[in-house]
Amino acid sequence: MKSRRARPPDGGYGWVVVMSAFFIMGLTASVLKNFGLFFLDIQNHFGVPTSTTSWVTSTTIAMFHLGAPAASVLTLQFSQRVVIIVGGLLAASGMLLASLDLSLPWLYLTIGILQGLGISFSWIPANSMVSHYFVRWRPIAYAIASSGECVFAVVFSPFFQWLIEMYSWQGALLIIGGLQLNLCVCGALMRPLETVQETKDSLEGNTTVLPSKRKVIFQCSLMREPEFFLYILFAIFAAAGFFIPPLFLVPFASSLGMDKYWPASILSVLALADLAGRLICGWIANMRLWRNLQLLTMVVTLLGVVLLLLPISHNYWAIVVFASLYGFLFGCVVAIHITSIVDIVTLEGFDNGLGLFMLFRSIGGFIGPPAAGWLVDADQ
Numbered sequence: 001m002k003s004r005r006a007r008p009p010d011g012g013y014g015w016v017v018v019m020s021a022f023f024i025m026g027l028t029a030s031v032l033k034n035f036g037l038f039f040l041d042i043q044n045h046f047g048v049p050t051s052t053t054s055w056v057t058s059t060t061i062a063m064f065h066l067g068a069p070a071a072s073v074l075t076l077q078f079s080q081r082v083v084i085i086v087g088g089l090l091a092a093s094g095m096l097l098a099s100l101d102l103s104l105p106w107l108y109l110t111i112g113i114l115q116g117l118g119i120s121f122s123w124i125p126a127n128s129m130v131s132h133y134f135v136r137w138r139p140i141a142y143a144i145a146s147s148g149e150c151v152f153a154v155v156f157s158p159f160f161q162w163l164i165e166m167y168s169w170q171g172a173l174l175i176i177g178g179l180q181l182n183l184c185v186c187g188a189l190m191r192p193l194e195t196v197q198e199t200k201d202s203l204e205g206n207t208t209v210l211p212s213k214r215k216v217i218f219q220c221s222l223m224r225e226p227e228f229f230l231y232i233l234f235a236i237f238a239a240a241g242f243f244i245p246p247l248f249l250v251p252f253a254s255s256l257g258m259d260k261y262w263p264a265s266i267l268s269v270l271a272l273a274d275l276a277g278r279l280i281c282g283w284i285a286n287m288r289l290w291r292n293l294q295l296l297t298m299v300v301t302l303l304g305v306v307l308l309l310l311p312i313s314h315n316y317w318a319i320v321v322f323a324s325l326y327g328f329l330f331g332c333v334v335a336i337h338i339t340s341i342v343d344i345v346t347l348e349g350f351d352n353g354l355g356l357f358m359l360f361r362s363i364g365g366f367i368g369p370p371a372a373g374w375l376v377d378a379d380q
Contacts, residue, residue, distance in 0.1 A: 010135055014130075014133035014134055016189060017190060018133075018141050018144055019145075020129075020186045020187075021127070024126040024148070025126065026152030027122075027183050027186075030148075030149045031176060032061070032119060032243075033149070033153050033271075034153060035057055035060070035247070036248065037160045037164065037250060038160075038164070038169050038173075039053060039251055040250070040251060040254065041169040045169070046104045049373070050251070050376045050377050051376070052373075054369045054370050056111055057369050058365070058368075058370050059111075060119070061116070061362070061369065062362050062366035063116025064119045064120045064123070065362030065365050065366075066120075067121060068358030070121075072124060075128055080126070081188065081191070082187075083121050083124075083187075084125050084126060084183065084190055085188065087187070088181060088182070089181075089184065090114050091114070091118025091119055091183060093177070094111055094113070094115035095115060095176050095177030096177035097114065098177075099174035101170045120358070124355070127142070127145075129190050130142050131347065131350055140286045142335065143283070146335060149274070150272065150331065157265070158265075160176075163175055222345055228353065228356075234300075235357050236361060236364040237364060238300070238337075239362070239364030241368055242365075242368075243369060244369060244372045245326055246270065248376070249266055249270070256314065256315070256316075266320060266323050273323065274327040277335065281335040281336060291343065292336045292339060293344075295336060296333065296337055302329050303330060306322070306329060338354065
C-alpha cells in the first residue's frame with residue numbers, strides 16, 4: 001500500500017485558503033512593516049539611541065525567521081491549522097503584554113520574541129497551505145495571498161498613527177493585539193489536504209482516503225544542493241537590507257522637517273506600489289515566460305539600483321518616487337521568492353526548504369536594522 005498527498009485542487013476550497021492567508025499576511029507582516037510609526041515614540045519615551053531602539057524590531061525580525069524551522073516541524077507533526085492558531089495567540093499576547101510598558105527589555109521580550117514567534121507560526125503555515133493547494137495557479141494564488149500584507153499596510157499606516165495620537169503608543173499596541181486574535185479565526189479556516197492510500201483496487205478506480213501520517217524530519221541535507229545553497233546566501237544578504245527602508249523611512253522623513261502625517265502617507269504609497277508589484281509579477285510568473293529564479297534575479301538587481309537613489313531624496317515628492325519604485329520591485333520579489341523554493345526542492349521538500357530558508361534569512365534580518373541604526377547614530 002502506498003500513500004501520497006491528495007492532488008492539489010487548484011481551486012475550490014483553495015480560494016478560501018488563499019483569502020485566509022490574505023488576512024494572515026495582513027495581520028502579521030503589515031504590522032511589522034508599519035512598526036516604524038512607533039519608532040520615534042518609543043525612542044523618546046525611553047530616551048535611548050536609535051541603534052538601541054532598533055533592537056525591538058530587529059529581535060522581532062530575527063524571531064520571525066528563527067521560528068520558521070520550528071513552525072515547519074510543528075506543521076509536519078500536527079497541521080497548518082493548529083500552528084496558525086498557536087501563532088495567533090502568541091502574536092496577540094506579545095502586543096497585549098507590551099502595552100504594559102514595563103521597560104525597553106520588556107519590549108524586546110514581548111514584541112521581539114512573542115510577537116516574532118507569533119508571526120512566524122502564522123506566516124509559515126499560511127504559505128505552506130497555499131503552495132499545497134495549488135500547482136497551475138500557484139504563482140498568482142500566492143501573489144493574491146501575499147498582497148494582504150500590502151492592502152492592510154495601506155490601511156494600517158494612517159490607522160496606527162491615529163491610534164498613537166488618540167490612545168498613546170501603549171494603547172495602540174493593546175488594540176493591535178486584539179486585532180491579531182483574528183489570526184485564530186483564519187487558522188480555523190485552513191483545512192489540511194488529506195493523504196490518499198492506494199491499494200491494488202486503485203487499478204479499478206478505488207482509493208481510500210485516510211488522515212495523513214506526518215513525519216517530523218527536518219532535512220538539513222537540502223543544504224548539499226548547490227542551487228539551494230546559493231538561494232540561502234541570497235536570503236541572508238536580502239534580509240539584511242529588505243527591512244531597513246520601511247523601518248527608517250518615517251524617521252528619515254521626519255528628520256527633513258515634515259509634518260507627522262506625511263511620513264505615514266509615504267508608507268501607504270510604498271504599500272500600494274508593493275501591492276501592484278506582487279499582482280503584476282505573480283501574473284507574469286504564471287505565464288511561464290521565464291523560470292521564477294531568472295525573473296527573481298532581474299527584479300532583485302533593479303531593486304538594488306533603486307536603493308541607491310534614496311540618499312539623493314531630500315523632499316517629500318522625491319521620497320514618494322523612491323517609495324513607489326522600491327515598493328513595486330519589493331512586491332515583485334515577494335511574489336516569487338517563496339514559490340521559487342518549490343522550483344529548487346520540489347513540493348515534497350517545500351516545508352523543510354522554507355524552514356531552512358527562513359532560518360538562515362534570520363542572520364541578515366537580525367544584523368541589518370541594528371547596523372543601520374548604528375550608522376544613523378554615527379552620522380549624528
